[in-house]
Amino acid sequence: MANLNILLVGVGGQGTILASKILTHAALAQGYTVKMSEIHGMAQRGGSVVTQVRLGEEVYSPVIDEGEADIIIAFEQLEAYRSAHFLREGGVLIANTQKISPLPVLIGAATYPDTILANLKDKVKRFVEIDGLKLAAAAGNAKSTNVVLMGVLARFMDFPQEVWQDALKARIPEKLLALNQKAFAFGYDYPGVAALLETVAGKE
Amino acid sequence: MKTLMTGNEAIARGAYEYGVRVAAAYPGTPSTEILENLAKYPEIYSQWSPNEKVAMEVGVGAAIGGARTLVTMKMVGVNVAADPLFTVAYTGVRSGLILVSADDPGMHSSQNEQDNRYYAAFAKIPMLEPSDSQEAKEMIGLALDISEGFDTPVMVRTTTRIAHSQSLVELNDPGERPLKAYAKDAKKYVMIPAYGRARRLVVEERMHKLAEYAETVSVNRLEMNDPKIGIITSGISYQYIKEGLPTASVLKLGLTNPLPAKLIQEFASKVEKLYVIEELEPYLEKEIRALGLEVTGKALFPPYGELSAKMVREKILGEKNAQILPFEAPVRPPVMCPGCPHRGLFYTLKQLKLTVAGDIGCYTLGTMAPLEAMDTCICMGASISGALGLEKAHPEMAEKLVSVIGDSTFLHSGVTGLMDVVYNGGNSTVIILDNSITAMTGHQENPATGKTLMGTPAPQVDFVALAKALGIKRVTEVDPFDLDHVKEVVKTEVAAKEPSVIITRRPCALIVKTSEPPVEVHDCTACKMCMKLGCPALSFDEANKTAVVDPSLCNGCGLCVNVCKFNALSKGGAN
Numbered sequence: 097m098a099n100l101n102i103l104l105v106g107v108g109g110q111g112t113i114l115a116s117k118i119l120t121h122a123a124l125a126q127g128y129t130v131k132m133s134e135i136h137g138m139a140q141r142g143g144s145v146v147t148q149v150r151l152g153e154e155v156y157s158p159v160i161d162e163g164e165a166d167i168i169i170a171f172e173q174l175e176a177y178r179s180a181h182f183l184r185e186g187g188v189l190i191a192n193t194q195k196i197s198p199l200p201v202l203i204g205a206a207t208y209p210d211t212i213l214a215n216l217k218d219k220v221k222r223f224v225e226i227d228g229l230k231l232a233a234a235a236g237n238a239k240s241t242n243v244v245l246m247g248v249l250a251r252f253m254d255f256p257q258e259v260w261q262d263a264l265k266a267r268i269p270e271k272l273l274a275l276n277q278k279a280f281a282f283g284y285d286y287p288g289v290a291a292l293l294e295t296v297a298g299k300e
Numbered sequence: 301m302k303t304l305m306t307g308n309e310a311i312a313r314g315a316y317e318y319g320v321r322v323a324a325a326y327p328g329t330p331s332t333e334i335l336e337n338l339a340k341y342p343e344i345y346s347q348w349s350p351n352e353k354v355a356m357e358v359g360v361g362a363a364i365g366g367a368r369t370l371v372t373m374k375m376v377g378v379n380v381a382a383d384p385l386f387t388v389a390y391t392g393v394r395s396g397l398i399l400v401s402a403d404d405p406g407m408h409s410s411q412n413e414q415d416n417r418y419y420a421a422f423a424k425i426p427m428l429e430p431s432d433s434q435e436a437k438e439m440i441g442l443a444l445d446i447s448e449g450f451d452t453p454v455m456v457r458t459t460t461r462i463a464h465s466q467s468l469v470e471l472n473d474p475g476e477r478p479l480k481a482y483a484k485d486a487k488k489y490v491m492i493p494a495y496g497r498a499r500r501l502v503v504e505e506r507m508h509k510l511a512e513y514a515e516t517v518s519v520n521r522l523e524m525n526d527p528k529i530g531i532i533t534s535g536i537s538y539q540y541i542k543e544g545l546p547t548a549s550v551l552k553l554g555l556t557n558p559l560p561a562k563l564i565q566e567f568a569s570k571v572e573k574l575y576v577i578e579e580l581e582p583y584l585e586k587e588i589r590a591l592g593l594e595v596t597g598k599a600l601f602p603p604y605g606e607l608s609a610k611m612v613r614e615k616i617l618g619e620k621n622a623q624i625l626p627f628e629a630p631v632r633p634p635v636m637c638p639g640c641p642h643r644g645l646f647y648t649l650k651q652l653k654l655t656v657a658g659d660i661g662c663y664t665l666g667t668m669a670p671l672e673a674m675d676t677c678i679c680m681g682a683s684i685s686g687a688l689g690l691e692k693a694h695p696e697m698a699e700k701l702v703s704v705i706g707d708s709t710f711l712h713s714g715v716t717g718l719m720d721v722v723y724n725g726g727n728s729t730v731i732i733l734d735n736s737i738t739a740m741t742g743h744q745e746n747p748a749t750g751k752t753l754m755g756t757p758a759p760q761v762d763f764v765a766l767a768k769a770l771g772i773k774r775v776t777e778v779d780p781f782d783l784d785h786v787k788e789v790v791k792t793e794v795a796a797k798e799p800s801v802i803i804t805r806r807p808c809a810l811i812v813k814t815s816e817p818p819v820e821v822h823d824c825t826a827c828k829m830c831m832k833l834g835c836p837a838l839s840f841d842e843a844n845k846t847a848v849v850d851p852s853l854c855n856g857c858g859l860c861v862n863v864c865k866f867n868a869l870s871k872g873g874a875n
């Protein structure tokens with residue numbers, strides 16, 4: 097297989113780091129070479145966080161270039177918008193519908209675009225929009241939104257279920273495991289994904 | 301066993317495996333995690349120093365003492381440490397001494413983009429540049445060998461993408477941790493001019509030997525492929541070339557000072573078109589040209605920012621990428637946390653319309669809207685001394701002028717500035733923002749926090765006593781959440797006809813979490829006063845004309861309660 101480029105974007109505190117750890121754990125278990133790059137300097141101060149994961153037989157650059165991400169998992173709408181130019185043609189964009197206003201918006205110096213999802217849907221053929229927060233809450237803890245999104249991601253990858261389950265076990269503390277497994281399943285079984293897989297398959 | 305590691309973790313692992321005994325550093329992105337990881341190995345003594353010069357000197361002492369030693373810092377830290385560095389290059393070492401300089405192309409978290417490879421050339425010390433985490437680990441071993449074999453400090457230069465990217469590392473068991481006996485050797489270690497002149501010759505001879513060594517050392521290697529395109533490179537750029545131009549021939553340089561002239565010439569003679577691809581300055585390029593070779597480098601690539609595989613493809617092959625989605629999103633700048641102890645002070649400084657000589661730390665965010673209360677920020681420590689200069693240029697400004705500096709920054713290089721203010725009759729007001737931690741770089745201990753890197757209790761610097769000892773007569777401590785008091789004190793001290801120090805005391809909101817419930821909003825008059833605080837937990841609902849508190853973010857600090865003149869904001873659970 098050609099190298100797979102996966103970009104995780106979000107806002108500090110949304111759990112992108114744990115998500116990327118689950119992903120890299122699974123990829124390593126599948127025998128891939130993995131590189132991951134993170135710009136997290138200001139994560140604690142509410143800035144954007146970007147984690148880039150590249151996997152394949154042989155991976156050199158740890159960085160994903162514009163127009164070269166196979167999959168983008170955006171934990172927040174504005175960040176989906178900001179990072180969309182990284183997506184390759186035919187790539188998958190998974191957008192959590194949660195909105196977190198940046199300070200310029202909070203203080204009225206900028207407005208939060210209200211057409212993000214519509215615009216993305218318009219331009220990106222393989223677009224999944226999902227209220228991960230709601231599904232995570234239903235699974236037992238809103239903080240598991242990241243794991244819901246990993247469940248969605250899993251649908252677009254060919255790793256066996258056990259590999260994902262092992263990765264969850266390895267990366268999530270015992271007492272939170274059950275609810276995160278549930279969150280993962282909610283993402284994996286998200287109806288929006290199935291529909292998308294079909295329409296895309298139908299179109300191609 | 302192979303595990304994913306950042307470059308920084310790998311360097312720490314290398315120090316562990318290759319027998320390092322002593323490590324010293326001052327935090328700074330992207331170098332900080334090296335010592336944080338090293339501190340997990342109890343067999344190695346590691347410490348945060350108050351600044352990089354001190355860390356370097358601790359390292360020099362330990363290496364002269366016969367222990368393998370690691371000193372780490374971000375690139376601007378080397379400016380601070382340059383003084384001992386340039387002279388330990390003369391004395392040499394007894395046991396291995398490594399300086400890790402972590403550069404930041406792209407300025408992800410730095411105030412400039414300096415290319416520290418020039419420091420190695422300038423100081424006449426060997427330099428290694430790893431291209432991934434495995435190399436970062438191995439190069440710690442190689443650097444120690446070179447350091448001991450050639451009796452010289454060695455610089456290992458990383459960049460953000462090496463330091464913060466993860467790749468697979470093979471772990472080995474640690475070797476022995478040797479300690480040589482100490483013996484006095486004044487002619488080698490006392491750099492009076494007479495001895496220094498002798499050592500100066502040793503340095504030249506050593507560089508010649510190292511240049512020979514560079515020709516054969518395994519980290520300088522030819523990867524011959526299609527001879528049409530030949531590329532000389534080092535560090536992270538190597539990965540971009542392998543990714544973007546898999547068929548090109550490459551001369552990968554791991555030891556980049558001194559350079560292997562013969563190897564470079566040999567490579568040049570084997571390829572049809574010679575390129576040099578390096579981030580930042582034309583460091584390699586100029587040396588290659590000096591060998592009389594024709595080479596293309598900065599004619600194609602910018603001397604600033606980061607490179608990428610895509611850029612390499614575009615510039616060398618003229619390939620253009622497919623179309624890019626065209627969206628533009630409003631920026632998401634970092635902001636002070638909800639409940640940050642710095643916020644209220646900057647709100648007050650703005651209200652009082654003061655000129656603020658700033659410094660580096662979380663509080664530098666006070667320059668962003670809506671606070672916008674900072675006039676300058678140059679380097680660590682420059683607030684106090686810079687304010688003194690401003691005051692000397694414009695004596696009338698003294699009554700409108702304050703400098704602001706964090707606890708860690710004050711200890712790093714603010715103390716001498718304050719001494720200068722007293723000594724040379726300055727009149728400005730210095731505000732030390734004591735949040736009891738080095739927050740900006742991810743919360744490290746410092747000499748005022750009462751704890752060391754390895755977790756042992758330590759005495760705490762007493763800022764009040766220190767300021768008084770320097771000759772400041774007016775020293776006031778305030779709680780930065782008590783806005784009325786802060787305003788009163790700042791007004792009084794700025795007006796005073798002598799220098800003064802104000803210390804704001806409140807721990808960082810991420811270190812000491814409050815148990816206060818979130819603030820509640822009742823009958824908001826829509827004056828929007830609270831929006832001037834720039835708290836990310838506060839927003840304004842234009843449709844319903846009311847302030848809104850996000851209870852999941854609010855830490856209940858009460859700052860906005862103090863700011864609201866109409867009692868529309870109240871402490872949660874109060875009524």
Ligand SMILES: Cc1ncc(C[n+]2csc(CCOP(=O)(O)OP(=O)(O)O)c2C)c(N)n1
Nearest residue numbers: 328377660661662706707708709738739740
């Ligand atoms: C010479 C140098 N070393 C290190 C850094 C990285 N750095 C920036 S601010 C800072 C310390 C900030 O701590 P403090 O002054 O206590 O302020 P806080 O962030 O806690 O508000 C450090 C280490 C730097 N910019 N320059």
Ligand code: SF4
Nearest residue numbers: 636637640662808809
């Ligand atoms: S980390 Fe601490 S000092 Fe820095 S912005 Fe947050 S609360 Fe303030």
Ligand code: SF4
Nearest residue numbers: 835854855857858860
């Ligand atoms: S009390 Fe007010 S200022 Fe403090 S964190 Fe909550 S909303 Fe922000």
